[in-house]
Amino acid sequence: MTDSIEESISEPNAKVPSLNKGFDCCHCGQKTNNPLFLTDNFDKKPFCCSGCMTVYEIINDHKLEEYYKLKDLGSQNEAIPVIEQKANYAHYDEQNFQSEYLQKYDDYKKIKIYLEGVHCMACLWLIENTPRMSEEIISANLNYENSLAEFTLTPVARLSSLGQLLGSLGYTPHPIKNDDELQNLKVKEERDYLIRLGVAMACMGNILLFSISIYAGLEGKLKDSFEWLSFFISLPVFLYSATPFYKSALSSLKQKRFNIDLPVSLALILGGLGGLYTLISGHGEAYFDSLTSLVFLLLLSRYVLLKIKQNGVSNSSLEYLSSFGSVKVIDNEGKQKTILAKYLKEEDIVCLESGDLIPADGVVLEGTCAINTSLLTGESNPIKANEGSSVFSGTQVLSGSIKIKVLHTGEATKLGFILSEVNKEKSKLSPIATLSDTISRYFIGVVLLLSIGLVSYFALQGNTSEGAMRALTLLIITCPCALALATPLALASAIHKLSSLGIIVKSEDVIEKIVKSKDIYLDKTGTLTKGIFQVSSWSSISNNNYYDIVWSLEHKAQHPMAQSLKNYIKSMTEPMELPYSDWIETPGVGVSAKIDNKIYKIGKFSSSDPLSTTIALYENEIAVLKIQLKDNLRFDSIQSIENIKKSGFKPYLVSGDSEKNVKNIAKILGIPPEHTFARVTPKDKVEIVKNSPLSIMVGDGANDAMALKEAEVGIAVKGSLDISLKAADIYLSKMGVSPINEVINISRECIYVIKRNMLFSILYNLVGATLAINGYLNPLWAAVLMPLSSFTVLLSTYFWIRRRS
Amino acid sequence: MEALLILLPISLLLGGVFLFLFIMNVKKGDFDDLSTPAKRILFEEENININLNEKQGLKK
Incomplete structure (x- = not known):
């Protein structure tokens, strides 16, 4: 096992590019120059690392070779070599852990786990076949979209062995609390949406059936009864399906702002009450068909949007990523036991071995060791620590083993301070107001004024019903949902695309910010170099x-x-x-x-x-x-910096390392020496980033965390600490910095598509509004034409997605 | 035209029944995950059996 510890520290795919004898790893398929060979039983198959080899062995031991056949079938993302986790899952068996994460039933228990590393159909198959690997697992169910797996276990099953199994298969398990309310709320909201949509669709369909005969020229009593029927069927739509519009319109009124739902609600109320009036009075037209179609189409476009967003943004999954290590402590009786790092107290004595992250600030009681402080300070040379030396949370023991006495835990540690800084609200200027928001707001104001004008103009001439009809048509046709759809849809697809490249984006506004940025600040150790x-x-x-x-x-x-x-x-x-x-x-x-x-x-x-x-x-x-x-340097650093410069950004190097080291690396990378900052503390990094508005910060360690937070856009690279992940807006889950180029390219294209979409919908609305005001259209035509503009926006975005992939 | 008197209620009733079934299924969670089952169906026969056993195990 110790061998694999080391394996996880050194990068498996980064070997000396000496001989030109490429092998394809039998598990992940990656090219490797110096493979490990598995000799017994299998005919000397090459692997890129021991992690991949272990997984291959496990899969073969359980006669699950089909995995490899499936893998070629439906792989979405590129396979990643398995980095074997040196993880200890003993704390999974602890009482307080179990009560927090496990749901217990009479003859089984369940746990939900977010699995980091699920990337293809074969993963799905493998996870769902875990019951064949362990007697303790009754069933396994994986949701491929969000990598959430639910395991049903026998009552005697031990969670630690489940963790061990998942870890050995190459997935990093992140258990989810059993009372995760946010998750439950999300599911409920989505189901609600779907039911509203279903109700609207059913009612619309039935009403349209009646309308066809009315438009075909149905007269007399039958027409009246059909219209009354339409009215009753439309009631669930007005009173149930459309409620989100009313709510959002109300809240926008309270904030004294116009939003899209305001004209929609107005059209629904005007049309519904007007329709009822014409039914009772017996003359004029009722437009229940148009109104229900409007509700259905609006709900549909929003539901699609919700789905696209969910597929792409692993917002929630990023929350699960923050892990909680376990540590070995010595209790009062001198016995060793494993507890969760977050339950550490002052005066506790912790045993640490090479490879362990130091969980708290403390002082060494026994032993000597070399410590890698690069994550905290950016210093690349290891530091020696012996009896009496202070050690800090977030640094790593490289060799030797020590016992430390805990002096500070949690927020009182150096790392904790950075963490609490990161958790504070961003001290930023006002967020960039998105262009489409501004346009929609003015647009809606103008439309509302125009419709009031129309009604009063015709009312003065004694023709109120004509005025009301034209106003209704105007409201429906100018419904700015294409405008409202354009931006989020393009952003959501950009995020979706990035996530398929292994780039996790936390929020959509990052895309717009990246396009506006000019300067990229890069950390050296661990980001551009391997560390x-x-x-x-x-x-x-x-x-x-x-x-x-x-x-x-x-x-x-x-x-x-x-x-x-x-x-x-x-x-x-x-x-x-x-x-x-x-x-x-x-x-x-x-x-x-x-x-x-x-x-x-x-x-x-x-x-x-x-x-x-x-x-x-x-x-x-x-x-x-x-x-x-x-x-x-990482294999892609030089090329990436080159590309970053080509796309018009200015790269800067900020590092806690010595002047000489930084200048030298900068020279290799082609960064001018005046663009380098050496020997900077985490606080200096924040200052540097602060003084450069609209900056992008790229980093990995705790020393970068505050700067990642402070920068307009923070990008954390693979191998980053939890706290940098929390601080960053973007997480690159693939090795290297080259994904930054992808982020830049996709963001730029995305903004281009947004502008194109908006231009189109504005033109469309201008034409539509002119026709409506002059009475060339009736509400039914408006309801048919309105979604056309949304549809065009969808198509325009869709073709962009297709072209990219 | 009298046929309408029978056909209309029937069509509305049928529509209502299906809408009701749809709502029930959404509430049961059948629509929560739309992509995984589509992939699961491609696996070999024996694995489907495993999945069936799972479901039975769950219902206990």
Whole structure:
């Protein structure tokens, strides 16, 4: 298991691009240069990482190979290599966890889990076949749209083993509280909408049947009874289906603003009461058919919009992403137990091993270790900590194991402070008022004034019913739903498209902001670089490569550099473990052992330049091999910066790292030195972003979180901390920064489509209004023509979607 | 024309029945997830059996 810990720290797909022998991973299909081979039982299949290999083994063990057939069938998103989670699910079995997340029944229990990493039809199949893998699972049901799975378990089932199973399949489980009211409310709202829509459609259909005969020239008593029937059938539409319009119109009146629902409600009330009057008085026309069609079509377009939005925005899923790790503490009796990090108290003693995130601010009681503080400070070189050193929440233990005494928890920690800053409201200027909002508002005002004018003009001439009819026609035909539809629809499709590329957007207004932005601020460590050291040169003083010796020495070692060395060796040769004795690992110093009666030691080499770390292999105290390790740029960083510049943005580099490191990276990336900021604290980052209006911030660590929040648009890259995810507006769930280019392109196109849609609907409404005022149209024609404009907007947006994909 | 006297109520009644059934099904949650069942149907026969067993298990 320790092996896989290391695997998860180093990126599985980022290997030394040495030899040109590409393999396709048997699980995720990604190209890899130095595959791991699975030998037993299977005929030496290549995998890109041990995560993928484990999943493959599990799937084969349970005779579920069909997964791979299905995978080719309906894959929406690109497969992602499985990053095996080093997760401990022991806290799932805790009492307070269970009461919060589990629904208990007499002979079964249920839990809802948001599964991160569901990406294709085969995932659906695999999840729903988990009952075949474990006796404890009675059934599994996955909602593919929002990655929510519901598991029914036997009463004796242990939640931790469910978590373990899901984790080993490559999904990250995020359990959902059993009384998640928001979720329940959403479901209820959607069902309500559907029922309103159904009622409106049924009533409209029946009324239209009667209208056909009336328009065909039905006369006399039968006509009267048909019209009365239409009236009664339209009542559920007026009184039930249309209530959302009345409510929204009322609330808009209270706020002294016009919204789209105001003219709609007015048309419904005017038309309904007018229709009743003509029925009673016996002359004139009633337009129940037009009015019910209006309600139905409006509800339909809004329902479609709601659905598109849901498909795209995983708003809610982002909430589930924030995880809660578990930690090992030592209780009063000196026994170890696992608890949720959020239940930690001051004075608790926590045991931490390499790979663990430090859950609270504290002081080291026992042991030494190397700590990666890059997430908190942006510093890329590890820091040594021993007895008495202070350690901070949000940093990570790289090697060694320590016991710490907790001094501060929660908000009192450094990280907690950043978190509470992030949770505060954005200290922003007024949000960009969307163009369509402004237009619709003026537009509605003008239309309302015009219809009042029409009624009073004809009333003065003694022809009130003609005036009322023209006003009704005007209200219906100018119903600005195309205008109102244009923006949200295009935004929703843009978000949908982005999400299919693995880019999660929290709110739609981000799209408009991105187009207006000019400056992009990028964090260095962990964002543009991998934040992990990799072998860049391997120079020996003799012909001997020492691969086997280094391999044997580092074989058991814990620190991530050992993993980099091992990865490198594996990519060069098939290593052989030599017999050794007296093996010692000293955190922060190195490893040593006796092989072949010689003492070998791997440790820091004296001369080190700041950009990289050089280590050496000592044979009886003489350096025989020099290995240079570098924090490499991500594979797509240079190209992405290039593209960002091409699309007219100015990239800036902000980092907590040293001046030299930052300048050097900037040079490689083609960012001018005056556009770099080195040695900046999290607060400096906020200031930098604040001073540049309409800026985009890209980052990953806790040190970026406040700036992500403060920037007009915050983008968190894959591997970001929870708190950066919370602060950011956009989350890139795929490795690298190249998705930023996609965000920019799609946003620009989206705004273009919005403008096109609006231009069209304004033109359409001008023509329609002119015809209506001059009496060339009647309300029925208006009701038929009105949705046409919405339809055109839909088509225009639809073709954009098609062209993109 | 007398036929209308019979046919009209029948058509309205039928419409009403279907509307009622629709509302009941929405409330049961049959329309909550429209995309997953469409994918599930493509799986092999034996898996459908599993899904059936699930449902029975749930109804207990």
